[in-house]
Amino acid sequence: MLSVIDDYLILGAGVSGIIMAKELTANGANVTLMEAGEHFNKDTYPQKEIDANSKLYWGGGIELNHQATIGFLRPKVVGGGSIVNQALLDRFDNVALESWSEVSGIKDFNVEKMKAWYEKAESGVKIQEIPKEYRNANADIFIQGFKNLGYECAPLKRAQSGCEYEKGNDCIQCLSGCKLDSKQSTAITALPKALENGLKLFSQMEATRIEQKHDLIIVHAVDKNKAHHTFKAKNLILASGAVGNSKLLLSSKLKNASLMLGKNFYTHPQFMSLGLYEKEIAAHKGPFQAMKSDEPHFRISKFKLENVFAPPVGLAMLLPGFGKKHMASMKKLRHYACVEVAIRDQVPGSIKLTSSGRVHITKELKGDDFQTYKRGEKVIHQIFYSTGATKVINGELSIGLHLMGGLCIGEDSKSSVVNPDFQLHHASNIFCADSSIFPNAPGINPSLTIMALTLKAADRIMKKANHS
Ligand SMILES: Cc1cc2nc3c(=O)[nH]c(=O)nc-3n(C[C@H](O)[C@H](O)[C@H](O)COP(=O)(O)OP(=O)(O)OC[C@H]3O[C@@H](n4cnc5c(N)ncnc54)[C@H](O)[C@@H]3O)c2cc1C
Structure with missing residues (x-):
């Protein structure tokens, strides 16, 4: 001791x-x-997504609100x-x-x-913008969709020093710890x-x-x-x-x-929607998150949009259905574009302990927050359909990763x-x-x-x- x-x-x-x-x-x-x-260090971060979830997060990867409608990602x-x-x-x-x-x-x-x-x-x-030449097809769809709708978008600023995009590095891997010490x-x-x-x-x-x-x-x-x-x-x-x-x-x-x-617990609840395209998108390639909405009326409406993607385990949680139906959706992984809406939540939740000392989080998406999410989701659908998506799938679970x-x-x-x-x-x-x-x-x-x-x-x- x-x-x-x-x-x-x-x-x-x-x-x-x-x-x-x-x-x-x-x-x-x-x-x-x-x-x-x-x-860990750059040479020892877990290699597989499933190991990273259990080794880098509390609760084996994800914790849930009391109704199991929002998943919280809490790093450990x-x-x-x-x-x-x-x-x-x-x-x-x-x-x-x-x-x-x-x-x-x-x-x-x-x-x-x-x-x-x-x-x-x-x-x-070190803070950098992702160079235009390395943006992937998912970012291009985001930019084109904003253009079609007459909305403004802007490049994201990322704390990184050398992501080696020129060598084909896919940043989605660094969600499990950056193996280049660039992040x-x-x-x-x-x-x-x-x-x-x-x-x-x-x-x-x-x-x-x-x-x-x-x-x-x-x-x-x-x-x-x-x-x-x-x-x-x-x-x-x-x-x-x-x-x-x-x-x-x-x-x-x-x-x-x-x-x-x-009390006063907020999470910026996020919802990811997927647009299915005939052509290959490969949204996981390169810098997978590069663009954000830059539209003053979105800020007033309390939501923002970003192009994003999830590694396979995360994606499996978002896609609806079970068994063969789910597997068929997973097989289209390379054909999905993905955009998330994150909302500036106004209805706070609370953190309590159960009698056995476990964390009990009450946090719901209700009232104005629900309406805000729906407004953002509508824009995402417009982005996808205006750029040729054949189908739009809304993710099954809301994620809270800005725990405040x-x-x-x-x-x-x-x-x-x-x-x-x-x-x-x-x-x-x-x-x-x-x-x-x-x-x-x-x-x-x-x-x-x-x-x-x-x-x-x-x-x-x-x-x-x-x-x-
Ligand atoms: C997937 C993901 C993507 C995100 N992307 C962004 C982004 O792009 N930009 C951005 O600004 N924010 C982002 N965030 C949010 C951001 O990472 C958090 O807001 C930030 O890390 C919070 O900082 P913190 O110092 O409050 O806590 P943390 O960075 O979470 O650190 C708290 C630490 O305390 C440790 N701890 C907890 N309890 C105990 C205990 N009892 N004893 C000892 N140690 C304990 C935890 O294990 C943890 O390591 C993201 C979060 C996630 C999960």
């Missing part, structure tokens, strides 16, 4: 956790980082979401930030005040420097409960063999993502725990969990700046903002430490 004592203990080595570790260690702090998932690996995500990085616009400011009461949420933090976040990664995951952009600066990293170590004792925080954890360990620290940083942080705090029953804990909220940030301790200095309202030595502090759904890719907020939080934490 280990017993580790440090100044700062970070729970979760994802986007926020690793950036926080890099910043704190760069300032000379003693830091321990604990991660439930494994630590050193690097967190930055290992499995598409690395599409966008700053939030004033629509998102002003709405955050309104609900949280925090004036700093605006494009001007966030600018310096976004710039710092962007300076740590700018925090495991390659920030972790090496943090380790060099003395970070102690414990992978395959899951935090199970937190206790407050005098000025110290005690974290109970189990390793891959189910052996128990305790870690003690003067300061705790929660970086286990929306579901992970809520689960930990709900299991811990801290003094004065916020009644808002686990549960510890929302705000001025008022009655309506939020984390204060504007990124501390829990009632525990000044517990901090959080990851996706769980989002007060509502921005409708924009969240990672760059998680990075920017973490840099801002690290700055506040270090200033506070130097001051005291």
Whole structure:
């Protein structure tokens, strides 16, 4: 049994956790980082999709809401979401930030005040647009469909450094971890420097409960063999993502725990539709996700569209039917184009624990959110039929992969969990700046903002430490 004592203990080595570790260690702090998932590198990421699902995600690949209508993808690996995500990085616009400011009461949420933090976040990664010549036929259908309908679309910006498209590399593989170290995951952009600066990293170590004792925080954890360990620290940083942080705090029953804990949970629910074409599309080839909608009235209507595709196991879940019928649909894999609609959900869900301590997520697509999805889906059908599709199939399952909220940030301790200095309202030595502090759904890719907020939080934490 280990017993580790440090100044700062970070729970979760994802986007926020690793950036926080890099910043704190760069300032000379003693830091321990604990991660439930494994630590892979470009040569050891799982090769097969089915293995990647079980090794890189909680719940064996997918977790479900209580009605089993939305599947949540929750990463569990050193690097967190930055290992499995598409690395599409966008700053939030004033629509998102002003709405955050309104609900949280925090004036700093605006494009001007966030600018310096976004710039710092962007300076740590290489961001590229996918060169036109490598766009695949699925992207061409997306562009043509937008043209036919008179709508605007734009290229996506991706954190990547050299995807070797010229050598025929298919980026769909990097959903299981990038084998070229091109995707700018925090495991390659920030972790090496943090380790060099003395970070102690414990992978395959899951935090199970937190206790407050005098000025110290005690974290109970189990390793891959189910052996128990305790870690003690003067300061705790929660970086286990929306579901992970809520689960930990709900299991811990801290003094004065916020009644808002686990509430305001958003996911940007996504729906993929497939257009069937006579010609071969091969939507999995090359950079499989390259274009997005850039249409102001879509933003007002709270949805966006992107060209996308899924590897075979994912596709099998989306296609309807069973047995021979399903197999016949799968055999047409190379003839599908695919577009997703992601919605800026307004109806929040909640994260609770069952009596046996399991996570129970209530999240439904209802009211305005359902209407928003239907509006987006209609445009996708128009794109496909205007470009020659013979049939359109709507995916069977909605996916939530931007998991946000549960510890929302705000001025008022009655309506939020984390204060504007990124501390829990009632525990000044517990901090959080990851996706769980989002007060509502921005409708924009969240990672760059998680990075920017973490840099801002690290700055506040270090200033506070130097001051005291
Ligand atoms: C398939 C996919 C594609 C995506 N594409 C994009 C995209 O293109 N652009 C974008 O901006 N966003 C994208 N996202 C979302 C983005 O990856 C997440 O919003 C982001 O990773 C959240 O960062 P985080 O630091 O809050 O948590 P995470 O990065 O999820 O890290 C949390 C870490 O904490 C660990 N953890 C949880 N509980 C415990 C515990 N009890 N003990 C120890 N460790 C624990 C987890 O294992 C995990 O590694 C995508 C997500 C997915 C799944």
